Each structure stands twice: as C-alpha cells, then as structure tokens.
Amino acid sequence: MCTTYVVTRISNVLIMDRRHFIKNSTLASSLFFVPSFVKAFEQVASSTLGYKRLVIIQLSGGNDGLNTVIPFRNDLYYKARPTLGIQKNNVIQLTDEIGLNPSLLPLKRLYDNGYLSIINNVGYPNPNRSHFRSMDIWQTATDSNKYSQSGWIGRYLDNYGKQPYSAIEIDESLSLAMKGENLNAIATQDAKAFYNLSKDPFFKNIHNQYEHLNEHNLGYLYKSMIEAESSAKYIYETSKTVSSTKEYPNNKFGNQLKTTAQFINSGLETKVFYSSLNGFDTHANQINTQKRLLNIYAESIEAFVQDLKDNNTFKDTLILTFSEFGRRVNQNASVGTDHGTANNVFIIGDQLKKQGVYNNLASLNDLDANGDLKFEIDFRTIYATVLNKWLEVNDEKILNKSFKQLDFI
Secondary structure (H helix, E strand, O other): OOHHHHHHHHHHHHOOOHHHHHHOHHHHHHHHOOOOOOHHHHHOOHHHHOOOEEEEEEEOOOOOHHHOEEOOOOHHHHHHOOOOOOOHHHOEEOOOOOEEOHHHHHHHHHHHOOOEEEEEEEEOOOOOOOHHHHHHHHHHOOOOOOOOOOOHHHHHHHHHOOOHHHEEEOOOOOOHHHEOOOOEOEEOOOHHHHHHHHOOHHHHOHHHHOOOOOHHHHHHHHHHHHHHHHHHHHHHHHHOOOOOOOOOOOOHHHHHHHHHHHHHHOOOOOOEEEEEEOOOOOOOOHHHHHHHHHHHHHHHHHHHHHHHHHOOOHHHEEEEEEOOOOEOOOOOOOOOOOEOOOEEEEEEOOOOOOOEEOOOOOOOOOOOOOOOOOOOEEHHHHHHHHHHHHOOOOHHHHHOOOOOOOOOO
C-alpha cells in the first residue's frame, strides 16, 4: 500500500487534527506503514529468520565512482579530468593500477583486513540519468522500462518477513525499497521517541474517539495502531538493553549507524537495516564536497564495523553500499561532473569469498555513445547473490527474474 494512499485514507476517515498529525509526522509515518497482521507473528522463533543481517547504505545523488576508485595510472583519466582528477601521489594505492580517494583511508584499513570487496562497473541496461527514476530502478530492482510500487526489500518482507520490524529504515520516512505489497518496513531514527509516540493519547484513544466509524474502517485503523504500538514497544525494550561505548562521527550518518549497531547488538530480530548519506550530486566544485562526504562515510563505517566486532556481531552482518548512478567521465566547466551510468558497489563483511578488488575498472578507451562507462555487472546480480547466499531465500521469487549470481560471498 503506497504512502499517499495510507495517509489520505487515514486523513479522510479520521478527520484528524491536522496540526497534531504534522507535528508527529516524522514518526507517525512508521505507525501507518504497518498493516494489521496478527500479534502471534511476533513470536515466530528466530530460527525461522536466522541471524544473518543485511545493512544497506545508499549514497544519494550519484556518487562519482571514478574519483572514488581511481585508475591512477591511466593517462586518459587525467586527460578527461585535468583539474578534477585525483593526483597520483594522493591516491591510496590498492593495486598497481587503481587506488582509493584519499578521504577513504578508514576503508583502506577494512580492505587490508579482508573485509572489503569492491565491485566495479555496476549498472543496468538502458540506464536512466534522472535521480528519481534511477533510484526507483535500483530500489525496485525492475527493468528500466518497467515500474513497480513495491521495493526489493519490501517483496522480501512480503515473502519472508514475519514482523513489521523484520526490516527497519533508520530515517524519518520509508524508501520505496522497503515497501511491499502486503508488509512494509518500519522507519524510525529513535526507538524511544517511536515508542513514546505510540503511547500518545491521540493514538491510544483512537477507538473511543472514532467508534462511530463502520466496523471495516475502525478495524483496519485500530488493528494497525495495536500492531504499531506492539512493534514500537518491542524495538525500544529490546534495544535499550545495550548502549554503545564506541565513538562515532558526530553527524547524521554516524548517528544512523550508531543506532543500527545498537539494534543489531541488542539482538533485535531484524534482518535488514537501511540508511542513507545525501549530497553526492556534484555538478560544481566537486572536490571538496565529495571529500567531505566520503570522509563521513568512511569514518562512520569504520566505527560501525568496530562496534559490531566488539560485540561479536560483525561476522553475521553484511554491508552493501550503492549509489543510483556514477558520473560522466569528462569533468564539466564547473569543475564537477554530470550524471553518468556505471558505478562501484562496496560489499563489507567478515565472510567474503572474494576480498579486495572484485573486477577491473571499465575501459576508458571504450565508452558508450554518450561518453559514459559501459556497465558490466547488473546490480540485480548483486541483489540475487545477497538474497540467495546471505539471507538464504529464493531470489527469483523476490526479483521476479533469474539472475546469474556472483561469488563475493
């Protein structure tokens, strides 16, 4: 059920106090994403879902992959980017041919420990350069000429999730990736605030306030409130049993990962966590913006991994980082880059079968008709691999198509 439909229906049926709703909307959205499943589902044994967890990180805006994983020995790279290219003496060398952006030193330490696999040239056929459309494609895992109202994690929940909190987005609202046809994930940045909102008299007294409604409408809304309150209580009471002593970068993304670590380390029965880092649409003055963002990402990830290791939960956690597209090979007149196609994906974990650089960078001698990198690996092959080999479910049932699987896990 889409967000617009749910909110519209609730607004029309309840005729609620609009100001009260807006005041609480950052967390109220999570309440209304929860359908009315029976409470008994919450008691499903953990063996049904297993203990492996997937953490998805979205670099929103289209991170410049060519200045993230850098072909520092390729003269064509510096010819295409005379002022934007990262100079050889600043690159963090990984192999004889490629290296990392200097802001990714914490990621290099994960690389050295065998915790990182870099998959290059990831994209999809007939790429779309619109942020919104390309993000929809990545989040729904559909072909570029097809549309879906459900995301790939949402369909995972439809088929294998037993509780609304089987997937949690650490944010104020829910991404399309986390919305299913029957079951949606929960969005919350703060377990205590979410719990307190669920106890708000405005929601708890909904039955008394609107008992004049017909049985169908009242039943739908009332049961949704019960399930939301039950989920909020479970998340809060479970996660409050631990608190992280690890120091994280003091920014929104660092706080998201700190909350995720708290949820994981507390033993919360959640299979998928989703976070985002915004700001990568670098059309102008890219160097400083990307430097800052990649530093935030790398420092936060390193703290997150160490937090999990300290609590013996890293071995059962896989981290997938993606962006909706890469950037053009040639820099633009504003010392930035425009929307491109293929990009790199980072896989971080303790059980990687293929560590380091998974595949070579795309050729700068053989670009597509628009001057972009040619994609080599369909992103859905990564999803299929994660679903089948990590979450141990039927990937074809979720992706609605069979994809060749990779061997990084």
